[in-house]
Amino acid sequence: MSETAATGTDWAAVAADLDARDPLGRFTDRFEPAEGLQAYLDGNSLGRPVRGTAHELARFVEQDWGTRLIRGWDEAWMRWPEETGDLVASAALGAAPGQTVVADSTTVMLYKMLRALADGQVAADPARTQIVIDTDNFPTDRYVAEGVAAERGLELVWIEADPASGVSAEQVAEVVGERTGVVLLSHVAYRSGYLADAPEITRLVHAVGGLALWDLCHSAGSVPVELDAWEVDAAVGCTYKYLNGGPGAPAFAYLARRHHGILRQPIQGWMGRRDPFLMGPGYEPAPGIRSLVSGTPPVVAMVPLRLSLEMLAEAGIAAVRTKSLALTDLAWQIVESWPGALDVAIASPREHERRGGHLTIRRHDFADLTARLWQQGVIPDFRAPDGLRLGLAPLSTSFAEVATGLETIRSLLHARG
Ligand SMILES: *Cc1c(COP(=O)(O)O)cnc(C)c1O
Numbered sequence: 406m407s408e409t410a411a412t413g414t415d416w417a418a419v420a421a422d423l424d425a426r427d428p429l430g431r432f433t434d435r436f437e438p439a440e441g442l443q444a445y446l447d448g449n450s451l452g453r454p455v456r457g458t459a460h461e462l463a464r465f466v467e468q469d470w471g472t473r474l475i476r477g478w479d480e481a482w483m484r485w486p487e488e489t490g491d492l493v494a495s496a497a498l499g500a501a502p503g504q505t506v507v508a509d510s511t512t513v514m515l516y517k518m519l520r521a522l523a524d525g526q527v528a529a530d531p532a533r534t535q536i537v538i539d540t541d542n543f544p545t546d547r548y549v550a551e552g553v554a555a556e557r558g559l560e561l562v563w564i565e566a567d568p569a570s571g572v573s574a575e576q577v578a579e580v581v582g583e584r585t586g587v588v589l590l591s592h593v594a595y596r597s598g599y600l601a602d603a604p605e606i607t608r609l610v611h612a613v614g615g616l617a618l619w620d621l622c623h624s625a626g627s628v629p630v631e632l633d634a635w636e637v638d639a640a641v642g643c644t645y646k647y648l649n650g651g652p653g654a655p656a657f658a659y660l661a662r663r664h665h666g667i668l669r670q671p672i673q674g675w676m677g678r679r680d681p682f683l684m685g686p687g688y689e690p691a692p693g694i695r696s697l698v699s700g701t702p703p704v705v706a707m708v709p710l711r712l713s714l715e716m717l718a719e720a721g722i723a724a725v726r727t728k729s730l731a732l733t734d735l736a737w738q739i740v741e742s743w744p745g746a747l748d749v750a751i752a753s754p755r756e757h758e759r760r761g762g763h764l765t766i767r768r769h770d771f772a773d774l775t776a777r778l779w780q781q782g783v784i785p786d787f788r789a790p791d792g793l794r795l796g797l798a799p800l801s802t803s804f805a806e807v808a809t810g811l812e813t814i815r816s817l818l819h820a821r822g
Pocket of ligand 1: 510511512513543545546591595620622623643
């Protein structure tokens with residue numbers, strides 16, 4: 406299976422050696438096996454189920470839901486949004502307890518947080534009517550920002566982002582000023598994997614009186630995040646990518662404690678009210694982070710996530726990041742070793758400081774290669790117009806999988822000439 410002709414490097418042997426020395430290697434067995442799978446290269450889109458997820462879900466249905474019935478709410482589930490939020494915060498966000506909830510979808514949470522921050526800014530200073538965002542941000546972020554701007558009469562300021570890299574601190578510095586309300590950016594760009602300089606950008610947004618809202622969908626569980634130390638105002642993210650929560654698992658949202666009781670999110674539901682069971686007249690937000698909750702939390706959908714967060718805490722995010730860089734380094738070296746790189750270009754940052762957990766490789770005919778790869782059990786995803794994304798989730802992906810997956814891609818391209 407190994408390509409030796411061009412460079413003499415036996416990548417399968419290199420990968421086997423890296424696996425043998427990998428301190429996180431034991432975690433690859435902690436995921437449900439998948440028959441016929443050769444290489445899962447899409448852990449950044451949908452994480453794999455942690456081993457024991459099916460068992461834990463069955464146990465929850467039979468025992469917690471099945472026997473505790475409505476009492477389960479009082480006994481435990483009411484507190485799950487904050488409790489699960491704290492688990493995300495400590496395992497992945499560098500955030501002290503009491504500032505994170507798990508609820509809703511990322512899209513809905515993004516709306517709630519962007520409205521809360523933008524409204525708070527205009528209330529404090531009516532001139533702060535601008536929302537800064539970039540042209541290559543994930544579609545939902547752009548659409549939500551457009552919706553909030555239209556709804557509140559705000560102005561969008563677009564940073565032109567290079568799809569092969571991302572938004573730099575210099576670009577942000579150029580557009581922020583006394584009219585800036587909120588800056589909404591992705592920490593890791595969904596296309597290129599570019600890792601934005603979140604601490605520096607947050608600092609310069611604050612220096613002009615703006616607030617920073619970070620989308621952490623492609624960083625949570627892959628790249629260390631220090632929300633408290635960076636003094637981020639608010640953040641949202643998915644739990645079904647590197648956090649393995651399962652398809653449609655709820656989002657997390659962080660709001661720094663200094664904003665509690667001041668900023669208000671717009672979906673005033675009974676579950677975020679002070680004393681919800683009084684069912685009283687008028688909305689009065691619950692104290693603290695609970696006010697970010699709107700309706701009944703998706704309790705069943707948090708079961709797989711809680712299991713996965715335990716595992717991440719055990720592995721430690723620093724070790725995860727070290728392996729993540731080693732995985733993308735290996736992929737990079739293999740692609741570069743191909744003769745003439747087989748016309749494949751790498752559209753991701755080379756330097757570690759700016760690289761997230763995935764790589765995007767480009768070739769004009771990747772669109773019709775993807776189906777062939779999937780048939781062979783090699784599973785990246787395709788991003789129009791010509792990008793294959795290789796999402797290498799550190800806890801579930803072995804170095805051997807990277808070598809096998811890329812060897813399959815190489816041999817299919819080689820057969821095309
Ligand atoms: C995956 C992703 C989303 C998805 O939002 P949903 O509401 O879960 O569909 C949003 N933003 C970014 C940056 C993403 O990568």
